[in-house]
Amino acid sequence: DIQMTQSPSSLSASVGDRVTITCRASQTVRRYLNWYQQKLGKAPKVLIYAASSLQSGVPSRFSGSGSGTDFTLTISNLQPEDFATYYCQQSFSNPRTFGQGTKLEI
């Protein structure tokens, strides 16, 4: 299985800040890396797919980059609704695997 490791596990920030979350794969996933946002009690929602493609309807303050084993999710100009838990996921091979999550707190 490909192990996905996110850092940090939690992060405190303020409205208007720019934050970066990192995801590292234990072996290459090429660009098959997706980012999801999960709010408390809700299903995850895809933000970024294929490492850097913005899902339709997602604000442009979210961006993704990387390839191979190292990826980042950047959120610019944090808004109150962005405080949530973020997960990376590889879809390069089976079984699909998720990172452990990064909780973004105020």
Next chain:
Amino acid sequence: QVQLQESGPGLVKPSETLSLTCTVSGGSVSSGSYYWSWIRQPPGKGLEWIGYIYYSESTYYNPSLESRVTISVDTSKNQFSLKLTSVTAADTAVYYCAREDSSSSDDYLDYWGQGTLVTVSS
């Protein structure tokens, strides 16, 4: 708009079989462009991928669960289902059904159900 909705018992006894159904609207479970998936999340923990079915009969399961899992499709009802046998308290989780879009070869989970909590307890 594609919508998915999980249904099934919220309480299952240890050693019994957990059975959930996902009803899909706005899309067809027969479509070869999508993988119909199950993911679970124990309370307060992260996401675990269980497996998927595609082309109505091809499946792939997480090896950690493979001996206990079956995913199947009912095309007449546009539903897909999850069965997990011999459950223990460790199987207590919110279970999500989701669609993985592979139509453009990017492969990501674009639609999710709201999730259903299944508790394993006597």
